[in-house]
Amino acid sequence: MKERLIDDEIRLIPYYRNDKVSLPWYQDLDVCKQVDNRDEPYDLELLHCMYDYLSSHGDCYYIEYKGTLVGDVSLRDNTEVAIVVCKEYQNQHIGRRCIEDMLRLAKEKGMQTVKANIYSFNTQSQCMFESVGFKKTDEEWYEFKVYADD
Secondary structure (H helix, E strand, O other), X not given: OOOEEOOOOEEEEEOOOXXXXXXXXXXXXXXXXXXXXOOOOOOHHHHHHHHHHHHHOEEEEEEEEOOEEEEEEEEEOOOEEEEEEOHHHOOOOXXXXXXXXXXXXXXXXXXXXXXXXXXXXXXXXXXXXXXOOOEEEEOOEEEEEOOOOO
């Protein structure tokens, strides 16, 4: 896995353990609710379990925006995509550009579809995923059909 350059502001950096930066994202209760429907913050053990799982079952990246790590994005081998952008960097189209790149990665890997699990109360994420072409397929599931070049 190598870095992915999205544009002149965003780079995706392959996951490495960086608790000092990533733990605060997952201690923000609003972010925990958006991502995992949790009312409690992550601790180091849960953070490590999550990242160990994501990085061993697909591609997991930190999102670097203008030189600062602001979140993470992953594309699992089962075609599920997940993204977290810390609260102070949300609503700047960072997530949208990262998800568009994950769709390119999915195409490179030959995946036919990409799916996302988004809680019904998370209208912010629903709007972002729909803006890049995902369609709602179930109460909390969205799917994007990847078409390979003929």
